[in-house]
Amino acid sequence: AQKVTQAQTEISVVEKEDVTLDCVYETRDTTYYLFWYKQPPSGELVFLIRRNSFDEQNEISGRYSWNFQKSTSSFNFTITASQVVDSAVYFCALTNFGNEKLTFGTGTRLTIIP
Amino acid sequence: ETGVTQTPRHLVMGMTNKKSLKCEQHLGHNAMYWYKQSAKKPLELMFVYSLEERVENNSVPSRFSPECPNSSHLFLHLHTLQPEDSALYLCASSQSHPRGAENIQYFGAGTRLSVL
Numbered sequence: 340a341q342k343v344t345q346a347q348t349e350i351s352v353v354e355k356e357d358v359t360l361d362c363v364y365e366t367r368d369t370t371y372y373l374f375w376y377k378q379p380p381s382g383e384l385v386f387l388i389r390r391n392s393f394d395e396q397n398e399i400s401g402r403y404s405w406n407f408q409k410s411t412s413s414f415n416f417t418i419t420a421s422q423v424v425d426s427a428v429y430f431c432a433l434t435n436f437g438n439e440k441l442t443f444g445t446g447t448r449l450t451i452i453p
Numbered sequence: 454e455t456g457v458t459q460t461p462r463h464l465v466m467g468m469t470n471k472k473s474l475k476c477e478q479h480l481g482h483n484a485m486y487w488y489k490q491s492a493k494k495p496l497e498l499m500f501v502y503s504l505e506e507r508v509e510n511n512s513v514p515s516r517f518s519p520e521c522p523n524s525s526h527l528f529l530h531l532h533t534l535q536p537e538d539s540a541l542y543l544c545a546s547s548q549s550h551p552r553g554a555e556n557i558q559y560f561g562a563g564t565r566l567s568v569l
Binding site: 372374376381382383384385386389430434439440441443444445446 | 455457484486493494495496498501503508509541543545547549556557558559560561562563565
């Protein structure tokens with residue numbers, strides 16, 4: 340069975356601070372994908388990144404960066420110099436290769452205080 | 454704009470009503486999904502359609518009835534719902550075939566359903 344744990348239910352930081360959202364996953368599959376989605380107040384889940392299990396390189400996209408470590412089964416997400424527009428619920432998700440089913444974590448509500 | 458459009462955005466219905474939620478994707482995808490998002494619970498996958506065939510029904514009560522007339526449209530027909538069915542219903546689409554296709558799910562903005 341697959342499982343995704345986002346232990347941080349809510350985080351609040353002051354604007355311009357850096358913040359890291361944690362994601363720990365469990366799977367018996369050797370080939371899998373990890374995802375991060377953002378859900379702003381408008382409701383839609385916005386795709387941010389997909390990482391496959393063979394690629395442990397960290398990725399940076401503007402103020403966003405992701406740290407994938409298979410040794411600790413973690414896929415953490417860092418926002419640098421946070422902005423008010425980053426306020427949202429962030430979901431980590433997992434699927435194995437060739438499977439349409441995504442297993443989501445319970446989400447982390449991030450509030451950026453101006 | 455993600456390319457997945459859901460209507461209506463908000464719906465209030467009584468327990469004896471019949472209503473339908475609509476989802477349309479403009480991304481050329483071949484798989485579509487219905488999810489339920491309740492407060493303080495993980496997203497629950499309800500149904501998956503791949504190549505217009507239902508491939509997943511996650512023990513969803515029969516008062517929820519999906520329909521996928523073509524690869525671009527997905528409906529969720531609702532009848533005799535219960536107050537605990539009040540939630541945000543999200544639709545998603547992806548390119549799930551052939552094996553190894555991108556298979557990233559893109560979501561609509563959801564329908565906020567309230568059952569009185």
